Amino acid sequence: MSRRFSPQSIALTLAAPLVAAVFGLGISSIALMITHNSPLETFRAMWDYGTQVGSLIEMVNLGAVYYIAALAVALTFKAGLFNIGVESQIRLGALFAAWIGAMFTLPPVLHVFVILVVASLVGAMWAFLPALLKVKRGVSEVISTIMLNSIGSALSAYLLADHFQQLVAGSNNVTTKPLPQSAWVPDLMSWLNRVGIKDVPGGGPYGLVFLAVALGFLYSFIVNRTRFGFDLRASGASPTAASVSGVNPKRMIILAMMLSGAFAGLAMMPVMLGESHAYTLGFRGGVGFTGIAIALLGRNNAVGIAFSSLLFGFLEVSARILELNGIATEIYIIMQGAILLSAVAAYEVVRRYRETLNARALARAGVTA
C-alpha cells in the first residue's frame, strides 16, 4: 500500500509518458528540420493557436469522440482480444441511429435515449459477427474485423445512397433525413458564458461530452469493480487460468466484443446529435483507428485514455494553423505516431525494470525461495 505511492513508483509511472513525449517531439522536430522548418517556431505557433478558447472547445469535442472509440478498443484489449473493427461499428451505429432516429418524434430526452440505444445495438451486432467467427470457426478477430471494416464501409455507402438518402434541393450532399429537434442535444456554450467565456464562432462543447464522461466511469466500473470485468481481465491475462477458474472463454469473447461494439456505436453521437443532426456522406472516417492508438497510449485506463484523447485532439486542432505557415498539417499524424510508438516501447521497458525492482524488494525483505 505504501509501496504503491512511493516517490519511486510515481516517478516510474510518469517516466514512460514523459520519455514518449520527448521522443515524439524529437522525431517531429527532425521531420520539420528535414523540410527546412524551425521546430521551435512551429511548436510555438501550434501552442498559441491550440490554447485559444475556440481551439480548446474543438479539442474537447474531438477528444470526446476519440475517447468513446478508445474505450471500445480498450475493452477488448482487457480481454486479450483486438477489435480493429471499431471503425465500421462506429459508422454503422451512426448510420442506423440517424435513419431510425429521423423516423419519429419523441419527447426530447427519450428521443435522444432511443437513438443512443439504436446506435449501440447496431454497433454490438456488427461486433457480434467477428466474435461468432472466432468462437465457431477459429478465425482471428484481427483479420476478420479488418475485413468487416471494408465491408461495413461499402455497406453503409450502399445503404445511404440507395435506401436512407434524403435529397436536399440545391445541394449535392448525400445525407439522411435530418433528425427532428427533439433529438438535438444543445451545446454547453451558455454554461461557459456564465463563467465569463464569450461566444466563439465554432460553437460550444457538445452536450454529449457528458456521455463520454459517463462512459468513462462506466468503463472503469465494469472493468475494475464487477465480476464480469474480473472475468474479462482474467481471460486477457491468462486464458488457461481463467477457464480453470470457471470463466467460459467463448462466452467471454462474445460478450467482450459485443460490449465493445456497443461502446463503439456511440462514438459519433456527440457530433451527430450536437452538430450535424444527420448522417452524411462526408462522415468523418478514421475515428476507430485513432481510438486504437489512444487506447494503447492510455494503457486501457479510463483516466489515461482521457488524457491521451485530449492530447490527440489538441495536436490535431492546433496543427491546423500550420497551413497558414506553409507547413503540411499532417505533421500532427507523425507526432501522434511517434508518441505512440515510443510510448509502447517505453511502457515495455518500464515494465521490465519494475520486475527487477520487485525482485530486489523481495530480496531486501529477506524473503528466500
Place this chain on the structure above:
Amino acid sequence: MNELAVELRHIVKKFPGVVANKDVSLKARRGEVHALVGENGAGKSTVMKVLYGMQRPDAGEILVDGQQVRFRTPAEAIAAGIGMVHQHFMLADNFTVLENVILGSEPTKHGRIDTAAARARILEMAAAYGLDIDPDAMVENLGVGERQRVEILKVLYRGAKILIFDEPTAVLVPQEVDELFAALQGLRAEGLSVIFISHKLDEVLRVADNVTVLRHGQTVAEVAADSVTAQDLAELMVGAELPTAPPRSTVPHERVVLSLQGITVGGQGTRDLLHDVSFEIRAGEVVGIAGVEGNGQHELIDAIIGLAPCQGTIVYNGTDISRFSVARRRDSGMGLIPEDRQREALLMGSALWENRMLGHQRSAPVARHGVLQLKAVKADAAVIMREYDVRAPGPETPAHALSGGNQQKFIVGREMSRQPSLLLASHPTRGVDVGAQAAIWEELRKARDAGMAILLISADLEELMAMSDVIKVMLRGRISGTFDPQRTTLEQLGVAMTVASA
C-alpha cells in the same frame, strides 16, 4: 580413463532474493556416470546451467580437462564439448528429427543443406550408441522416450564429451527408463562423461558410479554409489529436516462427498485418456492417486472440475453434477490446487489480492450481486498471507515476484478460505521447499480432520503414503490397483504403476 573431465570448484550463484548455489563443488571423470542429487530447490539445475553457460557464476571456477574455462553462452560450452539434455525438451515439434539435430551446425553443400550427409551421420551415431530413431520423422509424432533420444543425438552430434542430463527420468515410463539407462552405459563405454541430475535415489544407485549430494546450495558429500544405501543418501539430502507424518487420530466419515461412476474421457487416437474410472471419496478422507505422469491424472481432475468433456456420472454431495459448468461446480464448493500453478491457478502479472479472487469471483466475500468487494478482498488476501505464511511485502505484490513455495502456499490458503467440502490437490508440494511442504501437509491434515474430502495426486510416493487413507494407482487411464498405505510397500505400488494387473 580416470582423468577428470570436468571439475567445479566452489561455485556461487545468487539471484535477486535467492542464493541458489552457496558453495558447490563437483568432480566428474571420463567414462563415468556421475549423479548429482538433492531435493527440489537444492540448486542442482542452477549449477548445471552455470556449467552449460546459461548462467554466469558469481564466484568459483570451472575446469574442463584440467583447463580453467569461462563460458558466456551455451555456444561456448558446446564448443568445449559440453552438452545438455534438458528436462523440458527443447525441440521444434513441426521439424523433423534431422532438422532438430542439425539446427545450428548444419552441413552444407553449395549453400544447400546436405541432408544426405546429415542423415548418414545421425544413423551412424544412433547405431553406435543404441539410440534407435527415424531421422525423417516429425517430432510432433514422437513419444517421450524418442524425443529424449533426439535430445541426446543433438548433443552427441555436436561432439559433446560431457553430457548433462537434467532429471531425465521424470517424464519416462519404466521401459523407457531402462532404454535410457542402457544408452547411458553405451555412452560411458565410449569414454564419455555423464552428469545425471535426479532426486530419485533408487535410479541413482542403479546407474551412477559416483554421487555428489547437494543440500541448500552446498555440496555436502561425494560418495561412491556402491558404498551407500538409498537411506544414507536420503539423510544426506534432507539433513535433519526430513518431515514425517504423525499417524492420524481421526477416522473418515461415512458420508460420501464425491462419487465417480464410469468416467471416460476420449482421446485423439483410439485409446481413451481416461477409461471407466469409478471411486468414491468420503468426508474426512484422503484418496491418493499414484502413477507415472501422463497416465490420466490430469484428465481425471479436468473431468471432475468440468474442463474435459466426459462420459459417466459424477455425483457431488448427493447431486448429479455431470452436466454442470466449471463455474457451477467450483461455486458448489470444490477447491482446486492445479498441477501447473503458474498457468492454471495464478494471474502471474496481477497483484496477490486480485489472485485472491480467481476461481472465487462469483461468491462471497469476493463479489456481491456481481460487484467486487475490493476492500474485503484485500483484507482477506492479507489474512491468507498471514495465516499461511506467504512471504511477500503485501497483497499488492504481483504473483510472479513470489517464489514457487510462497505462490503455492497462497493458492492453498485461497482454496481453503472457502472451506470447500472437496479439495482436488494435484502435486501440491511439487517444487516447494521443505518448510513450505511441511506447512502445506499440515494444512491438508487439519482440513481433513475437520471433515474435508481430499483427492491427492502426487508423484511423490512417500507423500502419498503419509497422507492418504487409500491409494489408487493409475495406469494408461485406468485404475490399476487400490492399496491401503498401512499395509503396502513402495515396491508394490511401483509394480502397479508400471504393469497392468490382470
Place this chain on the structure above:
Amino acid sequence: MKSRSMRWSAYGILGVLVFSLVRAITGSSDLTSVGTFNAALLLAIPIALAGLGGLFSERAGVVNIGLEGMMVMGTWAAGFWGYQRGPWMGIVMAVIFGTIAAAVHAVATISFGVDHVVSGVAINLIAPGIVRYLSVIVYQDSNIPGAGPTQSPSVQSIGSNGLPFLSGGHVLGWQSPDLLGSIGAKGWFFISDISRILRGLTGDVSYVTMLCLLLFPLSWYLLWRTKFGLRLRSAGEAPVAAESLGVNVYRVKYIGVLISGALAGLAGGFLAIVASSNYQEGQTGGRGFIGLAAMLFGNWRPGGLLMGSALFGFSDALQLRASDAVHSALLVIAIGFAVYAVAQWRQGRRVGGAVTLALGLGVFALFTYVKELPGPFVTMTPYVTTLVVLSLATQRLRMPAKDGVPYRKGGDS
C-alpha cells in the same frame, strides 16, 4: 507426389469447365476473358508479395500486421522516385522504404518486446500520415502536372512481354504469332475459354511481374533448403531451443522482418508502377491485410499463399471489370458449394454437408432472384471472399508454434 499433381490438374480442369459452363449459360464473357485474367494476375501479385512478406516475418515468429503501412510507404516512394529517376529506380526505392518501415517494427517487437500486433497497427496508423506529409511538401506547390497532395505525377511504365508463339511475345524485336489469342477468339466452348485464361496469364506480362513470380520458388528454396531458412524457421517454431544451439535468434528475426518489409515495399511499388501508373493515396486498399489472409489460407507456405492470392486477385479483377461477372460468379460459387457438400457427405460429415448445401442453395437463390448486384456489394467481393475462405480454412491451419510470442533472450520458455 505425382498423383498429387495429377489430382490438382484434374481440379484445375474441372474448375475451368465450370467457369466455361457458367460463362456459356449467363453470357457474361468477362468470366473467362483475357482481360479479366490479365487483371487478376496484376491484382494478385501485390497481395501475394505482401503475403510472402508476412510469411518471412511470421516464419521467424514475428506477426506483421504492419504490412499495409509498409506497402503504403512503398507506393509513395515508387511514385516519387519513379517520376524522378524512372520506374526501375521507383521499384528499388519502394523496397527501401518498405524496409525502413519494417526496421521500426523490428526494433519495437524484437528489441523492446512490444506486442507485435500493437506495433504493426501503429505502423499502419503512421505510414499514411508520413506519406501525406511528404506529398504536401513535394507536390503541393510544385507545378508538376498531375501531382498533388494525394497523388504523384505519372510514372513511365516498365516494358512487358509474353510467351513467344503462344501469347504473342516478342523476341529481339520480332513480334511472334499469338496462338492462344486466336484460339481464344474462336468461341469454341471450353477450348477457347482455357486459351483465353492462359493468354491472360502469359501475354503482356510486365518484366516486374516476372521477377516477382520468380521470388516464390526462390523463397521456398531459401526457407526450406538452406541453413539460413532452417534457422529462420526455428526462430518461429522453437526460439529457445534455437538459441540453446547457438542460433542468434534476434538476428534471424531481424532479417526475417526486414525481408518482410522489403517485399511489402515491393508490393507497394508494384501497385504504383505496374498495376497503375502513379502513386495515389489509399492505393493499397487493405491489400496488405488480404495478403496476410492469403498467407493464412496458404498455411504459411509460398505455394498455398500464391493460390490464395490468385483467388483474391481474381475476385478483385471481376469486381473491377464487370459487376455482371460478379453476379455470374455467384453461380460458380453455388456449384462449388454443391460439389463440396457432396464431398463432405461422402466423407460421412452429414451435418457439415447439409450446411454447405444449404449455403449453396442460398447463393443460388441470390443468383436467381437478384438480377444485378448493387455496386457496393461488388466492391465487397474480395473482403467477403477473404472472410468466407478463412472461416472454412482456419481450423486446419498450422501456424508457427511461437508466432507472435515476444521472445526474450535467456527468458523462460
